[in-house]
Amino acid sequence: MTKRNKLIEFKKDKLESLKYSGKTEWYFAENFEGLCIRVLKTKKTYYSHWSIPKIKDGKIVRVGIKKKIGDYDLPLAEVKAIARQVLNKWKKQSNSSAKIN
Numbered sequence: 064m065t066k067r068n069k070l071i072e073f074k075k076d077k078l079e080s081l082k083y084s085g086k087t088e089w090y091f092a093e094n095f096e097g098l099c100i101r102v103l104k105t106k107k108t109y110y111s112h113w114s115i116p117k118i119k120d121g122k123i124v125r126v127g128i129k130k131k132i133g134d135y136d137l138p139l140a141e142v143k144a145i146a147r148q149v150l151n152k153w154k155k156q157s158n159s160s161a162k163i164n
Contacts, residue, residue, distance in 0.1 A: 073098060075139055081107065095143055097150045099129065107135035109142045111150050115157050128157055 071077055073092040081090060083104045091112070092098040101108045109132040114125040130153055132145050 073100075073139065078107070078135075078139070095146070098132075098143065098146050100135070109133050109135065109137065109146075111146050111153065113150065113154050113157070115154075128153075 069088070069090045070093050071090050072094050078100060081088075081100070081102050083102055088102045090100050090102065097111050097113055099110050099112050101110060110129045111132050112127060112129045114127045116123050117126050118124075132142055132149075
């Protein structure tokens with residue numbers, strides 16, 4: 064069994080070397096909270112990720128959420144700035160909607 068989700072250090076040269084392996088791969092930033100990249104056959108896309116608690120069968124489970132930040136052609140510094148700027152707002156929105164459900 065192979066590990067589907069991978070933890071890597073987000074540096075431009077490391078991200079350049081990521082290749083499509085026949086299926087969608089998610090790589091998560093080791094050096095930046097809430098940042099990941101999806102590698103497809105023809106493109107790479109940056110995403111922000113977090114989780115929210117939900118109650119299922121009387122137990123609290125964490126449900127992961129990902130939201131697109133931008134395509135790979137954005138500079139990494141700009142992607143990190145966007146992630147810092149919007150991550151807390153997105154978390155707050157999803158937590159408030161989770162309480163309604």
